[in-house]
Amino acid sequence: MPSGPGPAVGPVDPAGPERSRQPGAAPAGAALPVPRERDPDDGELTAWLTGRVTDYARAARAASTWKAYDADLRHFRAWCAAQPGTPVAVPASALTVAGYLAALADAGYKPSTIRRRLAALSVAHQLAKAPVNPAASVEVATVWDGIRRVHGVRPERKAALETTLLTRVLAALDEPDGTGAEPAGPAAALAAVRDRALLLVGFAGCLRRSELVGLDVADVEVTADGLVLSVRSSKTDQQAAGALVGVAYGSYRPTCPVRSWQAWTAAARVEDGPAFRGINRHGQVGAGRLHTSSVARIVQRRARAAGLDPADFAGHSLRSGFATAAARAGASDRAIMRQGRWRSASSLDSYVRAGRLFDRDNPSSQVGL
Structure with missing residues (x-):
């Protein structure tokens, strides 16, 4: 079964693309490699082209x-x-x-x-x-x-980090150590700035974990209306068509995703490359991007500092929290689907149902009890 790195690429035919070229990166008008020598294990293709076939087949899945x-x-x-x-x-x-x-x-x-x-x-x-x-x-x-x-097939869902809970988590970031468990210092202070931006951008953008950590600085544009996020690829966009997501300014500075993003980039002095990065114990910002599992650890650590049970939450709690909060605020399914890039209303339903349990048309409030 295909797994891990692709097979070693053999000598390149002079008429073909460069050895280092990645799938889909051949220049316009480039000629396909002409098989001049046959691989003994393949009666039709050269070893190089057989390897390229494997590379593209592997690219069909993440x-x-x-x-x-x-x-x-x-x-x-x-x-x-x-x-x-x-x-x-x-x-x-x-x-x-x-x-x-x-x-x-x-x-x-x-x-x-x-x-x-x-x-x-x-x-x-x-x-x-x-x-x-x-x-x-x-x-x-x-x-x-x-x-x-x-x-049964009901999935085990973590709690949604909706607006009330998120505000509580963000308030705990203002405590002296910013975590409730770690010693105060430059590293903890900088981590608090990063985590505030990560939580708010992830929540307001209704981003998946992979989308959040996959952002580069160049993918986040600050405009008069708010942030414009360029999500290059996602779970439901395997062909990387990309999507733009708008994140509006918040009404309150401590919970404003735009100001939080600006505060993080200024404090970390990052101008290009990965948007969200690791921070060592000396308060130095790393060059590499956070792993998807880091989002869950950050959410759980900040939830614990706010007095919540960290086991109830995960990285997906930001996305589900936004959908729940938006539904409770009366946003239409179409608007929520557009923000979260859901393809069908049925996929969205499990997220927004909790936020609409007590809508004004709930019949249990209309039977005279």
Whole structure:
């Protein structure tokens, strides 16, 4: 299964693109490489062009997806090796895959994890050119339906960090150490400035974690109306068409995402490169961008400092918090979908439902109690 770096690229045909060129980066009008020597393992393509085919095929999914699929396949192979009779993992029989799903369900794995592992097995058999894909069999589909009926498919959601809670978290940043747990000092003070900007931009922009840490300074433009964020790619934009997101000025300085962003860039003295970066214990700003997992750690650390249970929150709490708060404030579904770049109302519904439980048309307030 494809995973990790691509295969080594062989000598480049003089008529072809440069060796270092990335997928999709060939200049306009560049000629395709002409196969002059045949790879002994491939009767049609040179080794270089075969490698490029692999590179583009790998680009069809995110690197994190391939990494997860690879881990899932290793888990399945290990499970097969531990079974009586040692069933073959790839190509596997429908009964083997169905048994694997049943074992996962009985072991307490979440339906979402089981669904992803089933997808990984399906892709593995497609890439192996198996004559029959057991993941698509009637037997496996029936067992999967049974697992969903018995164990349910409702995902475990973290709490939404809606406006009231976010304001409470931001107020705790004004405490002497800014964290409630760390010693005061230049590093803690600078981290508080960064975290305020990260929380507010992530919340008001309704950004996913990957979108938030993926921002560069050049992607954030300060205008008279507010910030214009250039989101280059996202979970629902795998082809990187990009999108612009507007973040308006806040009514109050401590909770204004625009002023918080300006304060962070001024304090960190960052003019280009990653927008949000790590800070060492000496108060020095790093050159690399934060990891997606850093968003969750920042949210949880700041929630703890505000007296909230950090286990209730995660990086996604900013995005869900904005959707909940916007719905509660009466924003239309269309407006919320545009800000969060949701493709369908059904995807948005689980986010805004909590914010509209007690709308004026709630019938429980109209029955005379």
